[in-house]
Amino acid sequence: ADMNFEQALRALENIVHKLESGEAPLDESITLYERGNALRALCQQRLDTAKARIEAIALGPDGSPTGTAPFDAG
Numbered sequence: 289a290d291m292n293f294e295q296a297l298r299a300l301e302n303i304v305h306k307l308e309s310g311e312a313p314l315d316e317s318i319t320l321y322e323r324g325n326a327l328r329a330l331c332q333q334r335l336d337t338a339k340a341r342i343e344a345i346a347l348g349p350d351g352s353p354t355g356t357a358p359f360d361a362g
Contacts, residue, residue: 296327
């Protein structure tokens, strides 16, 4: 939870590489898969938050930014 998006993505990529290489025994693969799933969820949450913030930018009729709408991370 203390990881930023880039750190979580790097850790997830490392897990995927290790799982795809087949170098981890079964028990470790299961643990890695669980950790990878948690990292994937964290990355998705961070992306969803960023998307909501971007979508909160209000655009005028000509497409230029006119301000921002309140963002509720709720």
